[in-house]
Amino acid sequence: MSSQAPVGTSSLDQIFSLGAVRSDLWRDLLVAAQKWARQEGDSQVVQEKFQHLRDLEILHAYPGRHLMATLAAHLQEDRRTAFVELASRISFAILARYYKDDSREWEANNDVDHYGDIRHEGESLGGGRPYFEVLVVAPGNSPRVERNVQLLRAQRRKEDDFVYEPVVVDNFQDAFCAISVNSNICAVAIFEGIDFKSKQSVPLLDQAIQELDVHVDESHLALQLAVTLADYRPELDIYLLSDLRPEEIASDERAKSVRRVLYAVEEPMELHLSILEGVRARYQTPFFDNLKRYASKPISTFHALPIARGKSVFKSDWIRDMGEFYGLNLFLAESSATTGGLDSLLEPTGNIKKAQERAAKAFGAEHCFFVTNGTSTSNKMVLMAIAQPGDIIIVDRNCHKSHHYGMVLGGLQPYYVEAFPMKEYSMYGAVPLQNIKRALLNLKKEGKLDQVRAVDLTNCTFDGHVYNTRRVMLECLAIKPDLVFLWDEAWFGFAHWSPFLRPRTAMGAASYIEKWMANPESVKEYERQQQELGDNPSDEQLLNTYLLPDPRQVRLRVYQTNSTHKSMSAIRQGSMVLVKDVDFYSIEPQLHEAIFTHATTSPNQQLIASLDVARRQMELEGYGLVNNAIQIAFDIRSQINKHPLISRYFQVLGADKMIPAEYRQSGFQDFLVEGTNWDDAVCSIRDDEFFLDPTRITLVCGTAGFDGTQFKQLLADKFDIQLNKTSRNSVLLQSNINNTRSDVAHLIRVLLEISSDVEQKLTKTGEQGKLRFEERVNSLMHDVPDLPNFSHFHEKFRHDSNGAVAVEGNIREAFFMSWKEENCEYVALNSEECDRRLKEGPPMVSAKMVIPYPPGFPILVPGQVISRDTIEFMRKLDVKEVHGYEASRGLQLLKLR
Incomplete structure (x- = not known):
């Protein structure tokens, strides 16, 4: 198989898992300090733990240099009680996030007012305003830069919509570390004249920078940093401050990554206002903001929606409890009108249109359409828009039923391609690329390639199999350059906010392909491969080569459907259609007709608002929320598989069990395999045909004697733990942005209780009981039916x-x-x-x-x-x-x- 891949391929190594365990490090320090204070521990241990945290905390605004210096002084001068008290307060403030609200948390002595008239003792730091941090990357040891930072602080006013604190670093590497670790950072101000190399000892940093494909150009280091940070976290607002010719920098192609270029010596107020305006732009939710204003108006309704304004509910003797349960605002914000400040979801021209435009930008798409009937409807809309009766659609037979019904409604002809089976767990994986390519090549031989309209796949699958979307699209476009791709990412919408998973999303891969096509090297790569393949390559050659399309012929047409409600903070049935289609405007009328056909004419206002708000949340805190969801999933996997009793009866399946070795070309086995690090995972994400979404956890319960349905019922009825997907011998657990470590603790406690119950019953029932148990386990785990493939149409x-x-x-x-x-x-x-x-x-x-x-x-x-x-x-x-x-x-x- 050819190993040649498109130009510019690179990977990102998640070298900083520290962001997710920061509070644990503080608790570890506190435990060591308490032992030291009781004369039971060594000060050297405290010193080492403190120094480790000190290197990390330069990347956060809190606790800040003042508190860290005070802690260092306590440690140096052997003030043990004072050290423990301050470390305890800092640790708890980080865990409970008190530092975002209470100005006293920033002081070593609560009686000292370090911020003068900007903060006052006992006054709330934000006054209820959202808090964020600004990364300032500026040359070190520069009094002028320190002066600018102080001037930036001085611009803040109580009238500001938000409150922020600066985080100051002086080099490229520390800046990258900061945005990786610190999810509070919402904006970055980069001054010219910064260094590249960090003064800190950060493991794997040089390797990560190398993998980012960063070639140091000292004359444009600030601009290069802006591009790197924007690629890693595209939601950030980046500002470049230049002493010399800012207008020339603004004209550089790389300046597209920068929100604004400012003249450094005269713009502290402009920078302050720009920072607030940038965050405000993301914070604004056009539809939700307008709906709140609408709910506050004294409106008389003469349309067909009796519950609007809530009078039929709250004045009722019989259904008033519904109003008390849901609250007044739900009814004040209801209307069937699309005038008077509201907008139409079917023909948006006002705030819904603006909300959709913001969502498109946030998710890296060109267009976005809100859908209130769930992704089942989104899929039908897209299929109807992109294809006509008689068109052939190459589709995974195991995709959601909405795709099959969409083809029924549209008169489309499905060409089913099979996913690899996992018979032992009664589930299918995803469709190997060779199966898709073989289908295209067969249709080409039959003279039907012009009838093939689209490739329709689920990414990721219910059980977590994630395609190498970039490779699938490149290789399919090499056979038919105008193919349309429909990626059903119902479960994967959150992935845009992880720099590691984003390349495997439809929009992330489409963005990569766009850049590859724009690079002149892409044509050379294509022509070089054509020479290697020769004039008449065999199907075997084509199937076993990483095919590259002719970038001059490609019509990049990509549609992604998101069940926003499945992985973000949207109300049930909230969905989005994301579009990156070079031919969009030619089919836009068809898409509108598809929307008219399938969408309700009475969309739920609260649903639309929740889609608007979900976008806001992900832009402003999605990076941290998704990192936390991934970390929680790792905790669940580790706790179950390493527990001596739980692991006797339950097991979380790793990639080595969920994905056959031939589709894990990197050799990656699982996150929990000893010796595996993030470098291995990154290589797998970049290269492997399939990768396992870490937030989707297949828990085998058949080894405990439970079938999936039975175990699901037990968890719900007895322990108030809810899940939905099961197989013959497993259940699917999902971590998401809603989960906390308390959820993990509850789950582990429950599994331990169930495991203990199984153990006790086996002990009490003797050999006969053990025999019956083994028979039950064998039936669930080994006596499993073969999974049938699609046969054929009559x-x-x-x-x-x-x-x-x-x-x-x-x-x-x-x-x-x-x-x-x-x-x-x-x-x-x-x-x-x-x-x-x-x-x-x-x-x-x-x-x-x-x-x-x-x-x-x-x-x-x-x-x-x-x-x-x-x-x-x-x-x-x-x-x-x-x-x-x-x-x-x-x-x-x-x-x-």
Whole structure:
């Protein structure tokens, strides 16, 4: 296989897990200090821990130099009690985030007013205003820079919408460390004249800078830093302050990463106002802000929405409790009008349009559309907009049912490609790239490539399999340069806010491909590969080469659907369609028609507002929230797999169990494998065909004697722990921005209790009980049904051509044929008739979409010939919920003979 990859490939190493464990380091210091104060510990241990924290805390505004210097003095002068008291207060303030609100937390002595008339004793630091930090990167040992920082502080007023504190570093490397570790940083001010090398000893820093593909250019180091920081955290506002010719810097191509260039010697007020304005721009939520204003108006309603303004609720003797439960604002903010300051979701021209534009920018898209019917509707909208009846869509057979139904509605012909199976856990993974390429090459041979409109895949899958989206799109575009891509990222919307996961999102990969195409080297790479492949490369060559498209021919068309409510702070059913499509304006009328077709004309105002607010939150604190969610997932994995009792009965599956070795080209096994570090993980994220989303945790419960449904019920009924996805022998746990370490502690305590119960029962029931337990475990873990692949469409629903047997089929025709009773028949699943038909015919053809939960993928679609594998799978199913199948009547079949 060719190892050649597109120019500019680089990786980012998460060298700073310190941001997530900062409070733990302070607690460790406090424990050591308390032992030292009791004459039980060595001051050298305290000194080492304090120095480690001191190196880290230069990257945070709090506790700041003043408090750290005071702690150092206490340590140096052996003032043990004073050291413990101050370290304790700092530790708790960081953990509880008190320093963001109370100015006294910033003082070594609460009676001292360090900030003069800017802060007063006992006064709230922010007065209820949001707090953030500004990274100031300026030359060290410069009185003028220190003066500018003091002047910047002096500009702050109580009338400001927000309050901030500066974090000052003097070099490139420390600046990168700061934005990696410190999620409070919302803006960066870079002065010219900075150094590159850090004075701190930070492990792996040089390697990380090298992997960032940073080549030091001393004459433009400040501008180069701006580009690097913007690539890593694109939500940051970056300001460049120059002593010389700021207008020339502003004209540099790299200045696109900079919000504003200022003349350093005369602009402290301008910088202050710019910082506030930049944060204000992200903080503003056009629709939500307007909805709040609307709710405060005395409005009389004469439209068809009785609950608007809440009078029918609060004046009722019988439903007043609903108003008391939800609160007055919910009803004051309801309306069916799209005038009087409100806007229409179907034809937005005002605040909804602005909210969508802000969301598009935030997620790295060109366009964004809010959807209030869930991502099921988003997927149908996109399919209807990008394709016409008869078009072929290459699609994962195991994708969400909305894709299949979208093809039914649109008259599209699905060409199903199979994901790799994980039989032992009764689940599928994702579709190998070779399967997708093979489908395209087969269609090309059959002369149908012009009918192929799109590739439709789920990224990431329910169980956490993440595609190498960049590679999938590049290689598919090498075969058909105008393919449209629909990436269903219902579960993966949060990933944009992780610099490590972002390249694997649809929009992240599309941005990379855009840059690659704009680089003149891309044409040379393409032409070089064409020479290597020769004039008539075999399919085997094409399947085993990392194909590059001709950048001059590519029409980059990418659609991403996000279930915003699944991973961000949006109300249930809140979804977004993100678009990066070079041909968008030519199909925009079609997309609008698709929206008119599928969207409700009465969208929920609170839902729209929550999408607006979810964007605000992710722009201002998403980086820290996502890092925390990932850290919590690591904690869960580690606690379960390393606990001596819990690990006897439960196990979290790693990448080595969830992804076959051939799709982990880097050799990466799992985050918890001994000796594995972030360098290994970064290599896997960059290169491997599939990567496992760390926030999705497959917990095997079959080894404890529970099937997935049973264990899910136990957790919900007895322990108030909720989850939704299960398989025959596992459940799926998800960490998200809502979880805390308390949630982890509760989960681990519950698993320990369950494990203890299993252990005690085995002890009490003796050898017979152990034998029954082993039989139950064997049934769940080893006696599992084979997973059936898609068989084929019946010839009636295929359009064979050129002598080739078509794989794609007319799913719409089969679907609507079943609506006439005379076209249908029923055969019992376990009957002799079913066995006879399998053996002798005529073939049984499904009339319905049949979807067992779990595993949740359609094992049958309309028009599909039913195979023995599918029948055997259904006979072994032990789940009660099977959509599209009535056990009392049997399989619904189409009469075609």
